[in-house]
Amino acid sequence: MTPTPEEPGRRERKRRQTLEHLARTAAKLFESLSYEAVTMERIAEEADVAKRTLYNHFSTKEAILAYWIDAELKRDLAGLQGRIARCTTFRARIECVLHASAGWCEQHPQHLMAYLRHRLLSVGAPGPQGTRPDGSDIALAWEQLIAAGQQSGELRSEAPAEQLATWFHHLYLGALLRWLNTPGLSLEGEFRAITELFVEGAASK
Known part of the structure; x- marks a missing residue:
């Protein structure tokens, strides 16, 4: 099936939405717990995503x-x-x-x-x-x-x-x-x- 011209735009919007969701979730944890206390695993859990999804977007805290x-x-x-x-x-x-x-x-x-x-x-x-x-x-x-x-x-x-x-x-x-x-x-x-x-x-x- 040939992709429509709109599909890349939708994928990019979804990618950015995921980045922003992960960053906002991490920021709330950094503010409430301290940066040092927060782990990547805790961010993934709080954001309700798989750890693999988190690492696909961000390699480190x-x-x-x-x-x-x-x-x-x-x-x-x-x-x-x-x-x-x-x-x-x-x-x-x-x-x-x-x-x-x-x-x-x-x-x-x-x-x-x-x-x-x-x-x-x-x-x-x-x-x-x-x-x-x-x-x-x-x-x-x-x-x-x-x-x-x-x-x-x-x-x-x-x-x-x-x-x-x-x-x-x-x-x-x-x-x-x-x-x-x-x-x-x-x-x-x-x-x-x-x-x-x-x-x-x-x-x-």
């Missing part, structure tokens, strides 16, 4: 955590679009995103170290279909903001926006690591520092 955090970031970024559009400079736009990110991270510090470990170890490796190999939708946000800054003449255009976004994303991850490992450090302050470093280095001369 860290991958589920990363998918959930990335989905949270994507939702928050969508809600920021109006505020970002009202910003008139590249610095103001990227500071808007970083401010929102700091707020979320400060509410979920217990999950961030495992998330960062997974992201840093999987740099360049393909993630679930439809995701970026260098991390999350926030990495795509850096690229879009940098491209807009290049178009406005605020940032130099010699390097591709994707390359500059990768460099900024590494600064972002480094700031998070410093904050997690240094008691009393201000995450907002770390983000201001990397913004200053990046803008001064990438500014159009």
